[in-house]
Amino acid sequence: MRKVTVQLHRDFAIGETDRRLFGAFVEHLGRCVYGGIFEPGHPQADARGFRRDVLALVRELGPTIMRYPGGNFVSGYNWEDGVGPVAERPRRLDLAWMSTETNQFGTNEFIDWCRAADTEPMLAVNLGTRGGDAARNMVEYCNHPSGTTLSDLRRQHGWEQPHGVKFWCLGNEMDGHWQMEAKTAEEYGRIACETAKMMKWIDRSLELAACGSSGRRMSTFGQWEDTVLEHTFDHVEYISLHTYLNNYDADTPAFLASCDLMDNFIEEVVAIADAVAARRRSAKRIMLSFDEWNVWYRTRRNRAARVLPGWPVAPSILEEFYNVEDALAFGGCCISLLNHADRVTAACLAQLVNVIAPIMTETGGPAWRQTIFHPFAHFSRMGRGRVLRAQIDSPSYAARYNDPNGPIDEFFAMPAVPYLKLAAVHDDKSGALTLFALNRSLTEELPLRLQAAGFSKLAPKQALQLCDPDLKAVNSKQNPDRVTPRPLASVRTDGERLEAVLAPASWNIIQLAVSD
């Protein structure tokens, strides 16, 4: 393939990555909580039932914020069921995932788990079957220091200090017919506005995210964001986005191209949010919370197909085994998020353990890293800093991507997908410039030539690649490191120039020590 050139300049930046860009998600869904992060009686469990082996992998993965408790689950959740003496907590039917929720794990346990995992909690309130009253009570229970019935109830339950949770989601995917008590944009906008007001009257320091569309394919996309923000603009800081990539058509080039649709989605939501601001002559900028993103298709089912006999507790559902090509598409999503660091200031990989997750466990057995674990750990650990504008000249290919997860069932025509997808992050503190690079050609090496103006001397610090001749290879309990990053040997530097050869179908991390 002809050479691919990339031009950067030290002073031309998109923005600084927000710490919350590197989040993940724990939902009461399948074995994410029970048998995932929490498994009393497991040989690795601590006194609270938290699996230490999972905690160690979570710390290695490095998520900075954790969304909880849903997802679809939250639209039927009574937060009160999950606090107080464990033996007295009710068992409930969960209509989101057609299972039984035992409530052995709830908000307080989640906060403790976040502290143990060194991650910030992000809580969602139920704006499906419940509303503003339950939400304000939950904020009072969690964040008010003491002296009221609800705050003293928390203290009586054993949590003397307020949890101080800052980031809250106003419901989940309220535009989706699959949601308990789904709403029109008008209905949701009104409730979200009134709920947000009350929540902030209790705690002025809260940051709130209104629900955007549950996907770009929703027929109401665009109109939904516009209406919801018309109602909530003065009361929220964020609007949410959700995306799951698929390879239903077994068309890997199209699958690897599909992460570029995240770029379109982000830019469209920014345009709508800014249009709402413009109508008000407001300088306020609503930020984007991409609080669900991942690859998910093999275990995706409609509600009818989800019904399992006997309303099981923590069934093994949505357990997607990720392969090499999934990790590549996933890496492309990381690059899309980095390249919109100016407006996407929170994001959550959905989800964390077992359920469409980077970490898998066996109940009673071991835990291991899935293929997608690796690009996320690179993204989280090396993506902190100023994202530089990259001028890329790459050969491209045409793709047709099918996303049947929505009412609009059409292919996306993608006439010119560059083989190279890249983000560059300069961390002033560590003095490192990190390149995140995806070669989407399945057959050809990509000779990369990069010039980083303003950096007088680049020196290779670390270079890794994730690739495998078998794009379907997975990690498993028997072979947990079958797919793992290996050194990338081809990096050469000379002053402000770099050359490297990226293997076909590869995810690459090139970290450089820089001097200005």
Ligand code: AHR
């Ligand atoms: O992450 C799985 C599900 O996907 C979430 O519960 C829901 O919000 C989305 O539809």
